[in-house]
Every structure is written in structure tokens, then in C-alpha cells.
Amino acid sequence: MKVDFQHRQSAHCESGVTSSLLQHAGLDQITEPLAFGIGSGLFYAYIPLIKINNGPAIAFRTMPGLIFKRTCKALHIPLIRKKFSSRQEAEAYLQQALNEGKPVGCQVGVYYLSYFPREYRFHFNAHNLIVFGKEEDNYLISDPIMETPTFLTSYELERVRFAKGALAPKGQIYYPVDNVSVDNETIKTAIKKGIRFNTSQMLRIPGWFAGVRGIKYTGGRIKKWRDNLGVQKAGSYLAQLVRMQEEIGTGGGGFRYMYAAFLEEAQQWWPVDELQEVSEEFTKAGDLWRTAAVQAAGIYKGRLGSQADFDQMGDYLIEVSEIEKKAFQQLEKIKWA
Helix, strand or coil, rough: ECCCCCCCCCCCCHHHHHHHHHHHHHHHHHHCHHHHHCCCCEEEEEEEEEEEEEEEEEEEEECCCHCCCHHHHHCCCEEEEEECCCHHHHHHHHHHHHCCCCCEEEEEECCCCCCHHHHHHHCCCCEEEEEEEEECCEEEECCCCCCEEEEEEEHHHHHHHCCCCCCCCCEEEEEEECCCCCHHHHHHHHHHHHHHHHHHHHHHHHCEEEEEHHHHHHHHHHHHHHHHHHHHHHHHHHHHHHHHHHCCCHHHHHHHHHHHHHHHHHHHHHHHHHHHHHHHHHHHHHHHHHHCEEEEEEEHHHCCCCCCHHHHHHHHHHHHHHHHHHHHHHHHHCCCC
16 A cells, blocks of 8 residues: 655655645645744744753744644645554554555654664654555655655554653644645735744743743853753753754754745745845844854863853854844734735
8 A cells, every 4th residue: 555645855844744745635835934934833942841861841843743733724724633542543543544545644753763863863752754655564654854765664653653751642643635725815824824923922922931032041041051050961951952953853043944945935925025134034043053053062072161161152042032033023013915
């Protein structure tokens, strides 16, 4: 059993899965940047009370599943999204969907993905891929971050679909209805709504831990990590930040580049000069996130370690916060035609 599905390599797993599934369903206009932007995928959160791999939970994107859900909702596309308590039920539902000719998105854990290089496997349960067939005991996999399609055995797929820990996927499966049709006005409206919602999320989400305030807060905390945690533990926390930034999908810097690409594409739908200007600001933010990652790597690998090095790292994030704050404020002021 094999669905006639075209594998597409993408920058990020969920936006790649979303655009690939929608294009398969007939919506050729939706590129990966458009899916990311319509789904309001850009985000930031620092949650020290939740630990992942012995470090604080740090997120550079919205919660898993929301890009797909928001994009489909904005485009008025009916979708199927299910989780399971029973592995047998999850397997049966997957088999049924494939028998009906439907490629399906799945949320999985990274640690046991056998086709990932070992250095990229760690306990992270918010990866997304597409299952599009089965040959003997091998499920055919379209993983957006891989160059070509691959496969997992039945046991391997079940293992990653029911990975334990934070953000446990619980066999989650999702896909849009077939043969969708969306007019250009609906796409234009979805772009505008996606920008407005993302702006609200980054500027006005309550609390100190998320949005642009969360980035600034993290920068301030980093300056205190050396004294409060010691150089070794502080270095491991910075390693966690870099891992979440650079090794999970497109990470912090890459997400900013993708949002810049989204705004460029948005300008093709909405001829507003400010979209190009703000796109350039997000590119600057992406560059600075990458510079911060190099600084952090120098600290956790032992090449750097003075208080001045931690201060510099914190200052990078505080500067990023200011760039993104001003960029979203510019988007907020756009007068849509």
C-alpha cells in the first residue's frame, strides 16, 4: 500500500508537513513560509520549571500541532486530528487512512528515529513527519528535513509515536480533507489574520516568560547563570538553548529567516511596503540569534567562560528582543487595504 505522494524537503518539520499535506490535497498556493506565517508559528518561551534533557524548556516556535491547526482553520479547510490511548487503535487508524489513500502527519519523538544521525537524537517529542505507505513491515516516511523519503519498521514507528516524556505525542495523527479549494481572497485574509495573531502573541502574551519579554528576561538570567549555577551547569544550560535553537527544525535563527521569507511572500498578496522593511528586520534578528549561538557554544565548550562572556551572551538576547519588539510593532501599525 502506497499513496501517490511527492516528498518535499523543507526547512522545518511542522510547516513542511503542513505545506506538503495541503499541496497534496490540491492547494498549490501554500508554500512552507506561508504555512508558517498563516499558522503564526513564530514564538519564544523560557520555562525554567520544566526540564528537558536536564535543562530549562526553551521554545522558538508555537506548541506542536498549532501551525497545522491554525493554517487549516484560517483557510476554512476541514481537518482530522486524533490522539490515542491504545497503540492498537493508533495502528489500526493509520492503516485505515493509508488504505483510503491519505498521507498523514504524525507527531513523534526524535530519540528513536533510526534514520537520524546519532548526534541529533535526544529526548524531544515535537518532531513531525508524514507517513504515506507501507511495504511489508516498513512504513514509508516523508520527513521534511530529510533529502529523500525513508522508512521505519512497524515497531520503530510505534515507538516514536508513543514516546514518553514532555510533549508526549500519544500517537497523534492529522491530515486535511482531500481535494480542497481555497480562493485568493481567503488566502489574503488568512495572511493578515496570521500576522495580527502572531503580533499579539509576541507583544502581549501575559507574563515574563514568553514573547519578546521572554527573550529579554532570558538574556538577563543568562548574565546571572555563572554566579548562580556555576560555570559547568551554566554551560549545560546554554548548550540546551543552542540545541533547541539550532538542532530542532530550523531553530531560533532559522525561524526568524522563515518569518522574513513569509513577509516577503505576503507582500505579493498585500502590496504593502512595510512588509519588506519588517522582513529585513527579522533577517537581522536571525543573524543575531546565530551570533548568540556561536557565543553560547564557545562557553559550553570551554573556550569562553568569564563573566564578561556571559554578559555578552545576555546582551545579544536583549538586543534580539528589542529588534523583534520593534518589528512586531511595525506590523501592528500596518493599515491593510
